[in-house]
Amino acid sequence: DGGITQSPKYLFRKEGQNVTLSCEQNLNHDAMYWYRQDPGQGLRLIYYSQIVNDFQKGDIAEGYSVSREKKESFPLTVTSAQKNPTAFYLCASSTLAGGKGEQFFGPGTRLTVL
């Protein structure tokens, strides 16, 4: 099945620890995105990448880092510098050539920092 996967679904970490969230897609999409969602709020863009080995900061990049070494993978690291990391994290991908211009979303990872 083609799609975008995120793991794990739930993640617990102690304060001060870095944690890496996984995002993989087998849709051959060029672009990938990371969003954060807080309760009752819309999604906010953290980072995005339109090509391998290149990525750009979104609206709330502070305290986060990413890499794009392979087209199908875009992991997000939540560092100890992120002041309030507990949130729902969503990864998405999109083709930049043709298509409808829509983003396809993964199921999300709910991170709780204790």
Added chain:
Amino acid sequence: DAKTTQPTSMDCAEGRAANLPCNHSTISGNEYVYWYRQIHSQGPQYIIHGLKNNETNEMASLIITEDRKSSTLILPHATLRDTAVYYCIVSARNAGNMLTFGGGTRLMVKP
């Protein structure tokens, strides 16, 4: 900041049409109107998009006013499974397919 304005919440009776409005008075000529929905604790799902003509697919219809300053998403026969947050987003397709999410409309379909 999001470029769209939507009501915070709406109710709809099961089996009736759900009409979700969206204002986007500052939309640019190259920007499309996209609609996504997010069922609780899941990732958002693309529904439909349009530039200036009305559009219909298997999920919904999109009506865009002639001046493009507002639009309406129509779910013709709402079911309980359509209960979700619906996001109206304007986006230029040649800009990396970027999306800016607002608060959306929380649609509650009631039996």
